[in-house]
Amino acid sequence: MISFKMPSLGADMEDGTLVEWRKQPGDLLKRGDIIADVDTQKGLIEIEFFGDGVLEKQLVEEGHKVPVGTVLALIRPTGDAGELEMPEAAPKAKQEAVPTEPPTQEKKITSPPVAEEKGKRIKISPLARKIAEMQQVDISQVIGTGPEGAIVKADIEKCLVEMKMAPEKEVVDKPAEVHQQEPLQQSAIPESEAIRRAVAAAMSRSNQDIPHYYLEKRMDMSKAMAWLKEANKERTVQQRLLPVALFIKAVAKALDDVPDLNAVWENGLQRKNEINIGFVVSLRTGGIMVPAILNADTLSIDAIMACLNDIIPRARAFKLRSSELSQSTFTITSIGEGGGDKVFGVIYPPQVGIVGFGEIREEAVVHEGMIGIKPIVDVTLAADHRATDGLVGGKFMAALNKYLQNPASL
Amino acid sequence: MNKEEIQKTIFQLLKRIAPEHDPSTLMPDENIREALNIDSFDALQFIVAISEKLKVDIPEEDYGKTATLKSLMAYLEKKI
Numbered sequence: 001m002i003s004f005k006m007p008s009l010g011a012d013m014e015d016g017t018l019v020e021w022r023k024q025p026g027d028l029l030k031r032g033d034i035i036a037d038v039d040t041q042k043g044l045i046e047i048e049f050f051g052d053g054v055l056e057k058q059l060v061e062e063g064h065k066v067p068v069g070t071v072l073a074l075i076r077p078t079g080d081a082g083e084l085e086m087p088e089a090a091p092k093a094k095q096e097a098v099p100t101e102p103p104t105q106e107k108k109i110t111s112p113p114v115a116e117e118k119g120k121r122i123k124i125s126p127l128a129r130k131i132a133e134m135q136q137v138d139i140s141q142v143i144g145t146g147p148e149g150a151i152v153k154a155d156i157e158k159c160l161v162e163m164k165m166a167p168e169k170e171v172v173d174k175p176a177e178v179h180q181q182e183p184l185q186q187s188a189i190p191e192s193e194a195i196r197r198a199v200a201a202a203m204s205r206s207n208q209d210i211p212h213y214y215l216e217k218r219m220d221m222s223k224a225m226a227w228l229k230e231a232n233k234e235r236t237v238q239q240r241l242l243p244v245a246l247f248i249k250a251v252a253k254a255l256d257d258v259p260d261l262n263a264v265w266e267n268g269l270q271r272k273n274e275i276n277i278g279f280v281v282s283l284r285t286g287g288i289m290v291p292a293i294l295n296a297d298t299l300s301i302d303a304i305m306a307c308l309n310d311i312i313p314r315a316r317a318f319k320l321r322s323s324e325l326s327q328s329t330f331t332i333t334s335i336g337e338g339g340g341d342k343v344f345g346v347i348y349p350p351q352v353g354i355v356g357f358g359e360i361r362e363e364a365v366v367h368e369g370m371i372g373i374k375p376i377v378d379v380t381l382a383a384d385h386r387a388t389d390g391l392v393g394g395k396f397m398a399a400l401n402k403y404l405q406n407p408a409s410l
Numbered sequence: 411m412n413k414e415e416i417q418k419t420i421f422q423l424l425k426r427i428a429p430e431h432d433p434s435t436l437m438p439d440e441n442i443r444e445a446l447n448i449d450s451f452d453a454l455q456f457i458v459a460i461s462e463k464l465k466v467d468i469p470e471e472d473y474g475k476t477a478t479l480k481s482l483m484a485y486l487e488k489k490i
Contacts, residue, residue, distance in 0.1 A: 229470065229471075232470045233469075233470070237457060237458050237461045237467070237468060238458055240454060240470065242450055242451065242454060243450075244450070244451075282449070284428065284429075284430060284447070285430075308451065312451050
């Protein structure tokens with residue numbers, strides 16, 4: 001039996017609230033299936049399972065906050081001969097498992113029933129539920145306009161506008177009883193505040209524990225920009241590439257050449273086999289999210305761009321998956337675009353490096369004894385001096401520059 | 411589509427990208443991205459949204475013409 005635990009989605013995460021089970025006892029699980037939605041300081045995260053099995057038993061009820069490492073569910077692995085369960089059998093198992101609770105040694109963590117579950121279950125999207133909880137909206141009073149009458153984000157927002165316009169008394173009176181029973185209320189600090197705290201914790205730890213060293217290199221972007229211009233001519237507006245997609249691929253390839261930077265520092269340097277590039281996404285309300293582009297070294301530039309088109313809006317809507325938050329092996333920050341010519345990053349522990357791309361801009365450059373105007377970018381590397389020395393950092397910067405000078409090879 | 415309708419559409423799309431800002435406060439010659447704090451990713455999403463909504467093709471070399479409200483309006487009026 002596999003104990004499926006509350007994952008750690010970063011050095012700064014201590015606990016999470018199980019918001020919704022997406023799989024029920026008896027459900028057949030395959031690699032990458034999303035089992036549950038968990039509310040963390042980084043928003044509502046979809047927790048995935050990486051294996052094959054059958055969900056045997058849920059040990060934590062929806063709405064309950066538990067520390068990292070708590071067993072959330074028991075999963076019976078499949079795959080071995082004889083243990084394979086026929087898919088047809090799964091729904092039957094599900095029906096049996098719900099009403100009759102088999103005796104187990106694990107004590108089920110119970111919580112007071114949420115008001116909405118007393119009667120008919122209200123259909124609501126996870127994001128809408130999250131906002132409703134944060135803003136203390138009584139969802140039983142909200143009319144859903146989503147699929148099958150489900151409450152969606154827009155409905156909650158509409159309700160919030162109405163609440164603001166209504167006399168204050170009404171807002172307080174109605175949901176009071178409901179919220180006394182809401183286990184989530186205890187953690188109902190504003191989302192931006194929660195993210196601020198998460199960033200503060202991770203960055204403080206980084207600055208205290210990691211002796212950073214820094215390198216900086218100005219890189220010629222003429223060839224890369226010319227390549228992008230040509231590439232974008234052939235693409236529809238929806239498929240167009242941004243320079244950052246090139247940066248991500250070039251960094252991934254450079255890490256393949258200099259694997260000591262694609263690593264974590266945990267009782268010594270531990271190299272990682274996969275190259276998963278964490279990409280800093282700034283949130284308009286303040287704070288950052290760092291979702292990972294998994295196996296970036298194996299993806300084409302178009303695939304990386306498609307990945308960004310998918311992941312950035314989800315990061316901003318606090319709708320990421322556990323693997324995207326927990327598996328990055330190196331980080332890129334690209335504050336450029338008017339914000340700064342250069343950015344010196346702070347390493348996200350336990351990683352050992354972060355590369356920063358400034359604004360791509362035209363500058364006077366000396367080339368073969370002549371001064372010319374070229375697009376350039378200032379690239380910085382901050383690396384953990386416990387893990388590597390400047391020589392390794394220098395090799396990485398040289399490799400990165402080499403790839404950016406040969407965009408077609410990416 | 412008249413000028414007012416184009417402007418209304420632009421404001422709607424900008425509001426979607428930068429909900430905390432009021433696009434109607436934009437000055438005609440102000441850089442939209444700087445004023446509304448829009449990064450390159452959102453800028454591309456804005457171009458995609460305009461292309462789809464107004465059914466115009468905006469090639470990459472014309473991005474410079476979309477920088478301010480005044481230039482964007484003039485550009486779209488010619489295209490539609």
